[in-house]
Amino acid sequence: MTNTDLHDFLRSRRSVRRFIADPIPDSVIERVLATAAFAPSAHNLQPWRFVVVKNPEARTRLGTALTTKMCADMQADGAPTSEIESRASRSLRRIDEAPALILLCRDVTTIRVNTPEEMVMNIQSTALAGMNILLAARAEGLDANWICWPLYAKEETRAALDLPETWEPQAMLIAGYADEEPKEKELKPLNKISVYL
Ligand SMILES: Cc1cc2nc3c(=O)[nH]c(=O)nc-3n(C[C@H](O)[C@H](O)[C@H](O)COP(=O)(O)O)c2cc1C
Numbered sequence: 001m002t003n004t005d006l007h008d009f010l011r012s013r014r015s016v017r018r019f020i021a022d023p024i025p026d027s028v029i030e031r032v033l034a035t036a037a038f039a040p041s042a043h044n045l046q047p048w049r050f051v052v053v054k055n056p057e058a059r060t061r062l063g064t065a066l067t068t069k070m071c072a073d074m075q076a077d078g079a080p081t082s083e084i085e086s087r088a089s090r091s092l093r094r095i096d097e098a099p100a101l102i103l104l105c106r107d108v109t110t111i112r113v114n115t116p117e118e119m120v121m122n123i124q125s126t127a128l129a130g131m132n133i134l135l136a137a138r139a140e141g142l143d144a145n146w147i148c149w150p151l152y153a154k155e156e157t158r159a160a161l162d163l164p165e166t167w168e169p170q171a172m173l174i175a176g177y178a179d180e181e182p183k184e185k186e187l188k189p190l191n192k193i194s195v196y197l
Contacts, residue, residue, distance in 0.1 A: 013134060014185070016143030017094065019176025024100045028140050032175075033102070035136035041125035042118070047110040048129035049167050051103035058161060062103075063095040065160035069153035091149065099176035100142070103150060103157065104130045105167040126170050137175045144175035 033050050041047060053059055067088040074084045095101065106126040111118050130146060137144045150157045150169035157169040 009138070010135070013138050014143070014182035015145045016176075016178045016180060016182060017145050017174075018178070018180040019097065019099050019143070019174075020179045021097075022099065022177050024142065024176065028142070029100055029102075032133055032136040032140060032142075035139075036129045036132040039125065039128040039132045041128070042121035043112055045110045045112070045122070045125065047106040047122045048126045049105040049107050050129075050133075051105060051161060051163065051167075053101040053103060053161065059095060059101065061160040062101075062157065063092045065156040066095070066149045066153050067091050069156045070149065073152065094147075094174065095172075098174035100137075100174065102133060102173045102175070103161065103169055104133070104171045104173060105163065105169050107164075107166050108168050109166045123170065130171055130173060133173050133175075137173075141177070142175045143178040144173055147172045147174060 029052055033052070036048065036050065037046065039048070053062055070091065071084050071088050074087065104126060106122055108122075111122050134144050134146065148171055150172050154169050157163070158165075158167065163169075
């Protein structure tokens with residue numbers, strides 16, 4: 001791959017939320033996760049943990065946990081019932097239909113000293129593994145989407161999937177073969193987001 005190809009490849013990644021039903025072979029998921037683990041991490045502590053949710057019952061438990069918490073939060077915020085119901089059913093459908101579903105966690109014990117800065121670096125490192133998942137999936141001809149819901153329901157997610165106490169859910173990544181074309185995206189102009197000194 002030339003440099004130009006790599007730039008094109010990186011620029012081609014988009015969030016895709018609808019997939020055809022084709023399943024993804026385990027070997028593909030395994031390659032994606034193996035590549036994810038090549039991400040850099042502060043002090044090389046490799047805080048990321050991956051949960052591949054395949055089992056239909058586990059998926060249902062995860063979907064129920066996430067949407068129950070989402071509905072309770074929306075209710076507390078005074079959202080209209082119709083909006084709560086449509087959000088919940090859309091979320092459940094997305095979890096149900098995603099050909100691959102990977103929960104991205106960090107192990108909270110993989111930290112050198114308990115300072116806010118070290119915690120941020122721990123989370124940043126985990127996010128880099130998440131980015132590697134998106135890109136490695138793309139390299140396999142898949143598209144994917146990063147979903148933040150588990151962050152709002154850490155305890156519920158951990159309980160629903162019976163995860164170790166020290167695994168803190170950070171995000172959920174869904175992947176599959178695309179069944180939609182992402183809309184054109186407007187990027188902020190480079191001269192507004194960078195300075196040269
Ligand atoms: C930290 C983070 C959280 C996100 N959470 C969600 C989410 O909960 N639901 C969703 O549909 N997309 C989510 N996204 C995807 C963004 O909406 C998407 O990356 C953004 O709109 C830019 O579009 P692109 O990925 O196609 O370039 C998230 C992305 C990031 C990086």
